[in-house]
Amino acid sequence: DTAVSQTPKYLVTQMGNDKSIKCEQNLGHDTMYWYKQDSKKFLKIMFSYNNKELIINETVPNRFSPKSPDKAHLNLHINSLELGDSAVYFCASSWGAGTNAEAFFGQGTRLTVV
């Protein structure tokens, strides 16, 4: 039974399109995240979100928008896709921040923009 699941696993799309990646966790965690792993393999936080507050990383373009219908789901919408958006996107969840932030990760979504 997958703890953190994200779909799709692979996504190939053309520049300029709008796409979404879905994430669901069944761990009862109250905090969820989106991380981006770029070509240099650097895992960088994009957003963290708990049921009270969305924390936006200011370096993330506003074409990226997280949406959380409930605390078990955090979807990532990307508008006007660009070549540089190609990366692997990981969803994760944890009990909270600070020392409770042992995060559980989904399997990743490899986005390729052509």
Added chain:
Amino acid sequence: DQQVKQNSPSLSVQEGRISILNCDYTNSMFDYFLWYKKYPAEGPTFLISISSIKDKNEDGRFTVFLNKSAKHLSLHIVPSQPGDSAVYFCAAIWAGANNLFFGTGTRLTVIP
């Protein structure tokens, strides 16, 4: 600005020997450190952690050492097994932070 650094992108070790993976950090506010293991086409999975009040934490074949004065931690795997071949990420956080800060990973290859 990368606050957690893993300067060795890869490491090869013979089966049965010790693997030592290193990690350095720059932010003195970090007070909790984690190691994650990642297989291809999978997400990172938590391996072991250490609080800044300790300098060593063991879990089976895995031991993490923390040297706060040097802002350095290391993961020791003894004995190394072929199934340990993966990318290992070091991560850090402090009590008031919202998320983990990751290093760029070290690819460990254990040669049978």
